[in-house]
């Protein structure tokens with residue numbers, strides 16, 4: 001129980017080593033050479049085998065995001081973030097992300113740290129005054145939230161606008177509701193999102209109020225219920241675009257709570273990769289990168305895939321989805337080619353649904369769109385069923401099973417229905 005692994009910049013290794021020894025006098029510490037390598041090593045280790053220390057990372061890698069991702073993966077014995085100049089907001093962000101401990105190099109100082117170092121060298125006991133334990137209720141690695149108890153979080157992102165994220169999230173949320181799931185549709189296009197309008201609502205729950213004392217911060221998980229579908233709730237965006245910043249820091253914690261209060265969380269995002277989107281990506285069980293068929297899709301996909309991996313999202317959790325394709329065309333596997341880095345990712349398609357899609361969604365009839373069936377909504381149902389099945393969360397509803405079986409997404413339900421009727 002004293003194997004540790006770390007990733008940090010070369011120059012921080014001595015500090016990370018000191019912090020590690022201060023935590024565990026008999027620690028055996030190894031350094032991974034990349035953030036990806038660290039996550040892979042922890043992922044492939046036995047649960048609880050490795051303690052992890054994330055130190056100040058080289059350019060392009062956020063140490064707190066990486067630590068959060070490792071906490072989320074849930075395989076590490078303990079996830080520690082060790083860095084210099086720890087602020088209160090970093091501590092609370094790390095706590096919300098399930099990081100077990102934040103160690104401040106500066107607070108280790110000469111005295112206690114040297115003491116800890118000497119104690120370690122002597123094999124004697126040591127204390128770590130600078131290590132402030134965080135509330136661990138959200139830490140999965142300690143088993144407080146048993147594996148399998150949290151609802152799947154599916155996050156839909158894209159490298160450019162108008163590819164269909166909102167339409168897909170709305171159709172998927174409606175479909176999952178029809179399958180009997182309690183669904184939360186979360187709009188993280190905090191300034192300009194319009195997911196609520198797909199359900200005929202005049203607004204979602206204003207996320208800027210979440211976390212603002214005295215203004216319903218504790219009630220954010222309520223959301224706004226969709227008329228006619230009380231098990232579907234819509235949260236976000238922010239009522240006033242300028243208040244989006246207020247909501248950003250709370251997204252990780254909000255997602256954590258939501259995932260324990262419903263059966264499925266579907267997240268729509270902005271094209272701009274904000275801090276809120278980054279937190280959602282890291283918390284996601286599946287990060288679905290959406291493209292459409294317009295030229296430039298590969299470049300947008302490559303940008304998003306690279307960013308997601310740099311944020312510490314495991315490639316195994318990334319899927320790609322090509323929207324507005326034709327049932328007659330073949331999947332463009334070249335989109336996931338090696339330089340994009342998604343050649344092993346699950347690839348899905350949703351089909352062009354014509355003007356009916358925007359007509360129904362803009363008039364707030366997402367539920368009707370799902371219920372009536374169409375090339376588009378059937379293909380969304382099929383993708384959703386496959387994602388849920390992969391996560392072991394496909395509901396027993398007959399429609400969900402059928403959607404899974406129709407594994408060539410987008411085979412028109414009308415056609416399937418007619419075939420079934422003919423049997």
Ligand SMILES: Nc1ncnc2c1ncn2[C@@H]1O[C@H](COP(=O)(O)OP(=O)(O)OP(=O)(O)O)[C@@H](O)[C@H]1O
Pocket residue numbers: 158160161162163164165166167168189269270271323324325350351352353354355357358359361376
């Ligand atoms: N498969 C589809 N078939 C037909 N129309 C579609 C399809 N997907 C999306 N659309 C339409 O394309 C338009 C843009 O879609 P949508 O708003 O969902 O994209 P978005 O990625 O959320 O955009 P933004 O980045 O601006 O938020 C909408 O009018 C929508 O109805």
Ligand SMILES: [Mg+2]
Pocket residue numbers: 165166167189194268269
């Ligand atoms: Mg949108």
